[in-house]
Amino acid sequence: MGRKVLVTGATGYIGGSVAVKLEQAGYHVTGLTRTVAGAEKLKELGISPYLGTLDDYESLIRAANEADIIINAADSDHIFAVSTILSALEGTGKIFIHTSGSSVVGDKAAGKISSLVFHEETIEPRLEKLARVTIDRTVVSSANRGVHSVVICPTLIYGEGHGIHKDSIQVPWLIDLALEHGAALHIGKGENVWSNVHIDDLVELYLLALEKAQAGSFFFAENGEASMKSVCESINRAFALGLKTKTMSLDEAIRRWGPEAAHFAFGSNSRVSSTKARRMLDWKPKGISLLDEIENGYYKNKYKRE
Numbered sequence: 001m002g003r004k005v006l007v008t009g010a011t012g013y014i015g016g017s018v019a020v021k022l023e024q025a026g027y028h029v030t031g032l033t034r035t036v037a038g039a040e041k042l043k044e045l046g047i048s049p050y051l052g053t054l055d056d057y058e059s060l061i062r063a064a065n066e067a068d069i070i071i072n073a074a075d076s077d078h079i080f081a082v083s084t085i086l087s088a089l090e091g092t093g094k095i096f097i098h099t100s101g102s103s104v105v106g107d108k109a110a111g112k113i114s115s116l117v118f119h120e121e122t123i124e125p126r127l128e129k130l131a132r133v134t135i136d137r138t139v140v141s142s143a144n145r146g147v148h149s150v151v152i153c154p155t156l157i158y159g160e161g162h163g164i165h166k167d168s169i170q171v172p173w174l175i176d177l178a179l180e181h182g183a184a185l186h187i188g189k190g191e192n193v194w195s196n197v198h199i200d201d202l203v204e205l206y207l208l209a210l211e212k213a214q215a216g217s218f219f220f221a222e223n224g225e226a227s228m229k230s231v232c233e234s235i236n237r238a239f240a241l242g243l244k245t246k247t248m249s250l251d252e253a254i255r256r257w258g259p260e261a262a263h264f265a266f267g268s269n270s271r272v273s274s275t276k277a278r279r280m281l282d283w284k285p286k287g288i289s290l291l292d293e294i295e296n297g298y299y300k301n302k303y304k305r306e
């Protein structure tokens with residue numbers, strides 16, 4: 001039998017996509033889920049369900065002990081879960097891949113562009129992102145305590161997921177908003193830029209990291225970038241909503257999505273480079289571009305079907 005992998009977030013967009021690909025690649029995958037319905041659906045995908053939550057201590061330790069490899073893709077910000085998993089893994093040399101997110105380099109630009117492009121060693125988090133960055137740094141440094149730790153830090157992920165939950169966050173939310181208002185909306189001028197990555201390329205990066213990454217490594221995952229305005233123009237074209245995008249104030253966005261998402265998922269810049277993953281893991285992302293996926297690919301077809 002292949003090596004045993006525990007995936008948290010296995011019913012989700014990232015975790016589900018990774019879990020399905022690992023199963024296909026011959027790993028024996030166990031997926032954490034909080035619900036019986038989730039467990040039933042995981043079984044249908046050939047993934048062994050493990051009922052529990054990230055808050056459980058003994059149960060999560062037991063699941064980590066039973067696995068050879070642990071991938072945390074349920075919640076980038078759950079300090080207790082990461083701490084529990086690290087307690088179970090210390091001194092074992094087991095691989096632990098933790099999923100972060102590139103809002104760690106986010107600013108509060110409210111739609112204005114920034115020229116700053118970050119790489120793995122230049123992250124200087126704002127106060128709001130300190131907790132996430134502290135988790136990431138703790139995972140990286142657990143390599144000194146006998147954990148083969150890796151952090152993967154995806155940017156804006158797009159494309160159809162392979163598991164139960166097929167959709168990411170930012171693009172579907174923008175499309176829903178556009179269809180509601182008759183035109184796509186960005187915060188302020190929408191000149192703020194996000195790096196992005198196709199879900200298929202991201203999954204490939206997890207598989208490569210599992211096989212090749214050194215203990216204590218951190219990788220950004222991007223394969224291009226786009227301004228929010230250009231994403232909105234693309235949504236307008238895809239759904240024949242005219243040429244003009246609309247603008248929303250930061251406070252309108254906060255009322256709709258809350259401050260975290262308004263500032264750090266829609267109004268900010270999050271520009272990073274994945275040179276390290278390409279160089280060290282020989283990662284060769286090849287997914288279609290974000291704008292192409294919106295106008296000619298998954299998003300256009302999905303909303304036609306619904």
Ligand SMILES: NC(=O)c1ccc[n+]([C@@H]2O[C@H](COP(=O)([O-])OP(=O)(O)OC[C@H]3O[C@@H](n4cnc5c(N)ncnc54)[C@H](OP(=O)(O)O)[C@@H]3O)[C@@H](O)[C@H]2O)c1
Nearest residue numbers: 009011012013014033034038053054074075076101157168
């Ligand atoms: N999507 C992106 O573009 C992106 C980019 C960078 C970073 N991230 C981060 O990556 C993480 C996963 O994102 P995603 O898009 O894959 O989310 P998702 O589709 O919502 O999946 C998350 C899964 O985690 C499980 N989960 C959540 N809280 C849990 C808890 N307390 N205990 C046990 N399981 C729990 C849920 O499974 P059950 O309901 O079955 O328990 C859910 O299906 C998030 O923290 C997100 O912020 C996402």
